[in-house]
Amino acid sequence: MSVLTRDEAQTRAQLLDVQHYTVDLDLTTGEETFASTTVIRFTARTAGDTFVELKPETLRSALLDGEPLDPAALDGNRLPLTGLAAGEHELRIEAEMRYSRTGEGMHRFTDPTDGESYVYTQLFMEDVQRVFAAFDQPDLKAVFEMGVTAPEGWTVLANGITTRQPDGRWKAAPTPLLSTYFVCVAAGPWHSVRTEHAGLPFGIHCRRSLAPYLDADAEEILDITKACFDRFHEKFEEPYPFDSYDQAFVPEFNAGAMENPGLVTFRDEFVYRSAVTVTERQTRAMVIAHEMAHMWFGDLVTLRWWDDIWLNESFAEYMGYQTVNEACSDRFPDTWIDFGIERKAWGYDADQRPSTHPVAPDPDAVPDTASALLNFDGISYAKGASALRQLVAWMGEKDFLAGINTHFKRHRFGNATLADFIDNLASATDRDVHAWAERWLRTTGVDTLTPELGGDETRTTLTVRHDGSRPHRIAVGVYDRDLIDGRRLVPRERLEVDVPQTEPVELPGPRPALVVLNDGDLTYAKVRLDPTSQETALRTLSSIPDALTRAVLWNTLRDMVRDGELEPAAYLKTAHAHLPEETDLAVVQGVLAFARTQITDRYLPAEERPAALALITSLARDLVRRTEDGSAPGLRLTAVRTFIGSATQPDTIAAWLADGTVPGGPETDPELRWRILARLAVLGAVDEAAIDEELERDPSASGQEGAARCRAALPTPEAKAAAWSRLFDSDDLSNYLFTATAQGFWQPEQADLVREYVPRFYPAAIALGARRGPAMAEAAGRHAFPAYAIDADSLALGEAHLTDESLIPALHRKLADQLDDLRRALRIRTP
Numbered sequence: 123m124s125v126l127t128r129d130e131a132q133t134r135a136q137l138l139d140v141q142h143y144t145v146d147l148d149l150t151t152g153e154e155t156f157a158s159t160t161v162i163r164f165t166a167r168t169a170g171d172t173f174v175e176l177k178p179e180t181l182r183s184a185l186l187d188g189e190p191l192d193p194a195a196l197d198g199n200r201l202p203l204t205g206l207a208a209g210e211h212e213l214r215i216e217a218e219m220r221y222s223r224t225g226e227g228m229h230r231f232t233d234p235t236d237g238e239s240y241v242y243t244q245l246f247m248e249d250v251q252r253v254f255a256a257f258d259q260p261d262l263k264a265v266f267e268m269g270v271t272a273p274e275g276w277t278v279l280a281n282g283i284t285t286r287q288p289d290g291r292w293k294a295a296p297t298p299l300l301s302t303y304f305v306c307v308a309a310g311p312w313h314s315v316r317t318e319h320a321g322l323p324f325g326i327h328c329r330r331s332l333a334p335y336l337d338a339d340a341e342e343i344l345d346i347t348k349a350c351f352d353r354f355h356e357k358f359e360e361p362y363p364f365d366s367y368d369q370a371f372v373p374e375f376n377a378g379a380m381e382n383p384g385l386v387t388f389r390d391e392f393v394y395r396s397a398v399t400v401t402e403r404q405t406r407a408m409v410i411a412h413e414m415a416h417m418w419f420g421d422l423v424t425l426r427w428w429d430d431i432w433l434n435e436s437f438a439e440y441m442g443y444q445t446v447n448e449a450c451s452d453r454f455p456d457t458w459i460d461f462g463i464e465r466k467a468w469g470y471d472a473d474q475r476p477s478t479h480p481v482a483p484d485p486d487a488v489p490d491t492a493s494a495l496l497n498f499d500g501i502s503y504a505k506g507a508s509a510l511r512q513l514v515a516w517m518g519e520k521d522f523l524a525g526i527n528t529h530f531k532r533h534r535f536g537n538a539t540l541a542d543f544i545d546n547l548a549s550a551t552d553r554d555v556h557a558w559a560e561r562w563l564r565t566t567g568v569d570t571l572t573p574e575l576g577g578d579e580t581r582t583t584l585t586v587r588h589d590g591s592r593p594h595r596i597a598v599g600v601y602d603r604d605l606i607d608g609r610r611l612v613p614r615e616r617l618e619v620d621v622p623q624t625e626p627v628e629l630p631g632p633r634p635a636l637v638v639l640n641d642g643d644l645t646y647a648k649v650r651l652d653p654t655s656q657e658t659a660l661r662t663l664s665s666i667p668d669a670l671t672r673a674v675l676w677n678t679l680r681d682m683v684r685d686g687e688l689e690p691a692a693y694l695k696t697a698h699a700h701l702p703e704e705t706d707l708a709v710v711q712g713v714l715a716f717a718r719t720q721i722t723d724r725y726l727p728a729e730e731r732p733a734a735l736a737l738i739t740s741l742a743r744d745l746v747r748r749t750e751d752g753s754a755p756g757l758r759l760t761a762v763r764t765f766i767g768s769a770t771q772p773d774t775i776a777a778w779l780a781d782g783t784v785p786g787g788p789e790t791d792p793e794l795r796w797r798i799l800a801r802l803a804v805l806g807a808v809d810e811a812a813i814d815e816e817l818e819r820d821p822s823a824s825g826q827e828g829a830a831r832c833r834a835a836l837p838t839p840e841a842k843a844a845a846w847s848r849l850f851d852s853d854d855l856s857n858y859l860f861t862a863t864a865q866g867f868w869q870p871e872q873a874d875l876v877r878e879y880v881p882r883f884y885p886a887a888i889a890l891g892a893r894r895g896p897a898m899a900e901a902a903g904r905h906a907f908p909a910y911a912i913d914a915d916s917l918a919l920g921e922a923h924l925t926d927e928s929l930i931p932a933l934h935r936k937l938a939d940q941l942d943d944l945r946r947a948l949r950i951r952t953p
Contacts, residue, residue, distance in 0.1 A: 124198050125492045126175075126248070128427050128485065131259040134172050137206075138257060140164040140264040145254045148271040149241060149309055155179050155218050156228065156241075160254040162213045162264075166206040173200040175248070176255040177227075178217035185214040199251050215255035223856040224897045225376035227252025228307075231856075233373070235331040235822045240310030242372045242387060244380060245303050247428075248491050256302045261426045261537040263299040270294075272309045279308040279327060281384045283366050295365055297383065299535040301424050306382035308370045315340045319348045320355075322362070328371040331822065332393045336371070339394065342403070342453075343369070343410070349449040350411045354418070354441075357523055360530040363422045369410070373823060374858045376897055379409050381416030381438070388413075395824060396793035399756035401708050404446065404454040411449075412442030423530055426537040428494030429485045433543060435498070436481065436506025439465075440514075443507070455669070455706065461507075462643045462673040463712035467680065469504030470648065473568050474684075475942045477935055481506045482540050482563035495896060496935045508646035509562050515644045516558065516595050517551045524550035561592050569594070571621060571639045572650040582629040586621050586639060590647065594621040599641030599671055600634045601658075610665040611658070616641055636666075643674050648681045660692070664700035669709060676713055683725065684946065686953055690725045691734075693717065698737055702744040707756050710745070714738070714764050722768075723870050724912060724947045731870065738768045750786050759788055766797050772807035792820050796828030803835040804869050810836070827862035834866030842867065842876055849906060850886040853894055857901060864905035873910060880908045880916055884923040887933060896932035903936025912947050920944070 282295030525547035569590025745761035891899030
């Protein structure tokens with residue numbers, strides 16, 4: 123299949139003005155395929171040739187202005203339209219299209235709980251072509267009228283309000299001008315909760331088998347939705363531009379969510395079947411706000427070409443966290459703590475790999491849709507949001523929002539570029555936004571800020587050494603030891619400093635115990651500590667009064683481990699000393715995740731791993747004891763999960779499974795039961811019969827995934843061979859079942875057992891990517907990669923396969939990143 127190049131898109135946009143699509147889908151033709159009929163009305167500005175895209179199972183007919191086109195002329199995904207005369211045209215395409223099981227195009231899912239089937243579209247980038255014919259590029263916006271024939275008992279959702287016609291067919295209200303990738307249909311026997319807000323119909327929807335869980339959270343979800351909606355209307359002058367606001371929680375969704383106008387689709391793991399922490403609920407709220415921000419930035423005003431996709435995601439990421447912070451502070455703690463400890467680390471890691479790229483890449487770096495797909499990473503999301511947060515701190519929120527509103531007004535229902543965005547921001551401020559953008563958005567890598575202290579007993583001077591090129595406006599926190607309790611720290615003052623400095627900053631008084639650069643986490647940079655501050659932080663971290671400051675320091679220690687400046691064991695020791703006193707759940711979760719998944723499983727030599735696991739289980743046990751009074755259920759749940767995942771002996775967790783509860787709580791709900799069973803499988807303490815018994819108890823989609831993960835984790839040659847065959851010898855597994863199986867396959871405890879599969883991975887993954895496309899290639903590269911084979915031979919093997927010309931771009935990028943992480947792990951293990 124051909125990918126669309128930027129040059130081709132520009133040429134087609136100059137030739138065509140696309141006005142209207144009428145799309146009819148028939149979902150009653152069977153379980154493998156559906157019928158798709160598309161009528162496109164468009165105008166050719168001059169005489170010329172072009173093409174329309176589609177990826178059919180069968181192209182039944184094509185008519186251009188009533189004249190038949192030869193279906194055999196379809197070349198890959200392109201049907202040529204030659205000899206167009208200047209003026210108006212009508213193209214009619216009838217095709218049979220195939221349902222997907224990879225989360226791309228029209229995904230079909232049958233719920234194992236009750237046998238009900240559901241379909242939904244995910245049409246991002248090029249996947250509209252899997253559902254209907256289109257001039258598929260973001261700057262050829264048009265009106266869409268959707269009609270759907272669905273089985274009896276189904277409800278059809280779409281971008282506009284849908285109504286069921288007397289003949290049983292569903293019809294959606296015509297949309298405003300939309301890009302092709304925003305069109306959405308979701309059909310099935312949905313369970314729905316509906317309301318009205320601000321004069322518009324709002325709805326939330328899920329599979330019927332999840333109805334009790336959605337109902338339990340419906341008030342929270344809708345309250346957050348309404349609060350964010352109202353807050354955006356306080357920020358934005360342009361009113362919400364669509365006729366309704368539906369949120370559908372759909373099965374086997376690859377992303378977190380998708381900003382389809384009027385019909386946002388979410389992965390239905392956000393409908394919680396089991397106990398979750400407040401930070402997990404906060405994440406759901408942030409995703410709700412993130413997708414709603416896209417209704418303006420992305421949907422109302424859309425990128426012209428994919429080099430500006432970062433702008434959509436960075437803006438929505440920033441607005442998601444900021445708006446939840448403002449509109450939902452009664453429900454959640456400071457969202458920026460979670461952003462700093464978890465999300466920002468994603469950006470820092472991505473920005474230090476060879477595959478790094480500017481937040482705003484040069485257009486020539488995104489020559490086609492295949493290359494554009496590679497930039498959905500921590501740079502476009504977390505670094506971009508961090509850059510915008512720094513921009514707001516630098517120019518002020520009032521001027522920032524004024525520029526945003528100018529942007530919406532000038533480009534509503536149209537397309538815009540980075541240059542347009544910067545021009546509109548610049549119109550609202552005297553600051554040189556263009557220069558700021560060049561230094562922040564067009565450069566790569568992470569700046570490092572290091573404090574250098576001088577002076578004498580009565581005064582201290584601070585110079586910030588700046589390794590990098592970007593300007594930063596930061597807060598500097600200055601802390602002293604408490605005179606009464608020397609184990610605690612008290613803030614002396616917080617200074618605002620511009621970096622690069624013109625002169626050192628003077629700190630009145632004696633040398634402080636701790637100096638924290640970027641206190642408040644308003645910029646994007648690695649920070650380091652002076653020797654005194656490092657010693658203070660390691661000894662007294664949990665006593666620092668502000669959680670965001672503690673998050674900045676934990677990130678500093680994390681970066682130091684990754685950069686070989688702090689021993690992994692020292693990080694574990696610090697976690698063991700301070701997490702039992704930590705009060706912020708996001709900090710606890712972030713530190714435990716890094717300690718367990720990176721330090722213990724990858725950065726420490728294999729012979730040191732048992733001691734690290736013992737330390738982590740000891741820490742988890744301390745947290746469980748601390749929460750026995752029931753005052754911190756989220757912290758207790760986090761500790762229990764960590765204990766389960768780190769257990770080296772089966773007895774305790776097997777007893778929890780058998781008893782149906784952890785002593786003192788929580789009960790072992792489905793999520794915890796599958797988590798325990800997976801760990802017992804790794805330890806060889808259960809067999810296939812136990813997995814089958816648990817699956818009979820929980821036959822849901824999540825149960826099927828849990829069983830697949832457990833079976834792949836069993837420490838026998840037969841189990842590994844069967845799992846490998848399911849992954850790579852057939853294409854029967856859906857995206858979620860593939861991921862679950864891959865997650866179970868590789869285990870650090872089983873290195874010898876799976877060693878023979880390490881060289882087999884690369885040719886198997888390369889062949890799978892070629893067969894099943896970028897979504898499954900991404901899953902294979904992320905979850906099926908032999909991440910625990912950390913040795914020079916494995917690295918050399920992987921590097922050799924990167925030269926394979928049959929690697930599709932998505933898999934090449936993922937493998938390159940994985941191998942760089944492996945290279946870093948090797949450096950840390952053998953300094």
